[in-house]
Amino acid sequence: MRISAAESLVMEVLWRDGPQTAEDVAAAVGPDQSWTVATVKTLLNRLLTKKAVSAERIGRRYLYAPQIARADYVREESQGLIDRLFDGRLAPLVSHFAEAKQLSPEDIAELKKLIEELDDGR
Amino acid sequence: MRISAAESLVMEVLWRDGPQTAEDVAAAVGPDQSWTVATVKTLLNRLLTKKAVSAERIGRRYLYAPQIARADYVREESQGLIDRLFDGRLAPLVSHFAEAKQLSPEDIAELKKLIEELDDGR
DNA sequence: CGCCGACGTTTACAGGCGTAATCGTCCGAT
DNA sequence: ATCGGACGATTACGCCTGTAAACGTCGGCG
Numbered sequence: 001m002r003i004s005a006a007e008s009l010v011m012e013v014l015w016r017d018g019p020q021t022a023e024d025v026a027a028a029v030g031p032d033q034s035w036t037v038a039t040v041k042t043l044l045n046r047l048l049t050k051k052a053v054s055a056e057r058i059g060r061r062y063l064y065a066p067q068i069a070r071a072d073y074v075r076e077e078s079q080g081l082i083d084r085l086f087d088g089r090l091a092p093l094v095s096h097f098a099e100a101k102q103l104s105p106e107d108i109a110e111l112k113k114l115i116e117e118l119d120d121g122r
Numbered sequence: 123m124r125i126s127a128a129e130s131l132v133m134e135v136l137w138r139d140g141p142q143t144a145e146d147v148a149a150a151v152g153p154d155q156s157w158t159v160a161t162v163k164t165l166l167n168r169l170l171t172k173k174a175v176s177a178e179r180i181g182r183r184y185l186y187a188p189q190i191a192r193a194d195y196v197r198e199e200s201q202g203l204i205d206r207l208f209d210g211r212l213a214p215l216v217s218h219f220a221e222a223k224q225l226s227p228e229d230i231a232e233l234k235k236l237i238e239e240l241d242d243g244r
Numbered sequence: 245c246g247c248c249g250a251c252g253t254t255t256a257c258a259g260g261c262g263t264a265a266t267c268g269t270c271c272g273a274t
Numbered sequence: 275a276t277c278g279g280a281c282g283a284t285t286a287c288g289c290c291t292g293t294a295a296a297c298g299t300c301g302g303c304g
Contacts, residue, residue: 006292008206022252038294041252046291060251060301074207075222078215081203084130085196090219091232093200097212098240100197110213112237118220118230126261144282160264163282168261182271182281 001050003073009033010043011066011073014053019065123172125195131155132165133188133195136175141187143180 003011013028014020020028026040033039044064047053055062086092094111097103103111125133135150136142142150148162155161166186169175177184208214216233219225225233 002290004291035292036294038296039292042292042294045253055252062252071218071222074218075224077203077207078218079224081199085199089232090216090225090229091236094212094216094233095236096193096196096200098236100193102197102201103212103240107212108237108240110211111216111233112241114213114217114220115230115234115237118225119234124260128262157262158264160266161262164262164264167283177282184282 001052003047003050003052006033007043007047007050007052008073010040010047011052011068011070014064014066015070019056019063021061021063023061025064123174125169125172125174128155129165129169129172129174130195132162132169133174133190133192136186136188137192141178141185143183143185145183147186 009029009032010025013025017024017028022041022044023037025044026035026037029035029040044053044055047064048055052066052068053064054067055064082088082090082093086096131151131154132147135147139146139150144163144166145159147166148157148159151157152159152162166175166177169186170177174188174190175186176189177186204210204212204215208218
């Protein structure tokens, strides 16, 4: 099931800080988004029905924990974008960023190093 | 203004095949999506109000033409994803694909060539 | 032992989206 | 001059999303 933009912000804090209560999530994400606690609770509940998080009762409260791996989510999102916009291939994306002058020398160096490592591994 | 997923499919055919009528768009995109002509017309009209396409009257019909460049759209979408998932940097995305074993030797070769060209240009 | 308050659950509601049918108009063929 | 059909414009409608308030329950303090 699809995770929406707002929901993904909640997932991000669960991934980053681990299992926590609705209050904690609200404290972590609320300021940026200026969401009320109620909003965070709604999002957590939607994520629950989507089985994207689990809830373990700890006394009066629940601890919410991610049920899907961030890597999986990231892969799906990235693959989707690359499929939609770049014919499923990664190189054109990199190329696009290069043409749009969106790459700093540091970026280029970093990429170079990365690719060389990949190539060595081969 | 935001271009939705369905709308972007319409934009893609306008970008690919140039200005054309609603019928043409429907013929180009309809089969894949199994949309009726009515649906395509709705999407074109929404794109019109979003100023993403223009309409030039040719006799009885309109020719719809893109009003935003594909490169701009692509940049926004890509940048958005990279900002949301990879802290705004491109290398981690590439790295992620590598780790997910989503890169073929051809991909690696292509990237290598690309990066070397970029590096030369520097 | 009863009540209050903290939680989770349920309900709300406007706007966007996907998908389409219906309406109104105007061109072109009789 | 008329009428039907082809187009765009308008209207429809249910689902998802963002954002949140209202409701109900249960545990702990007094």
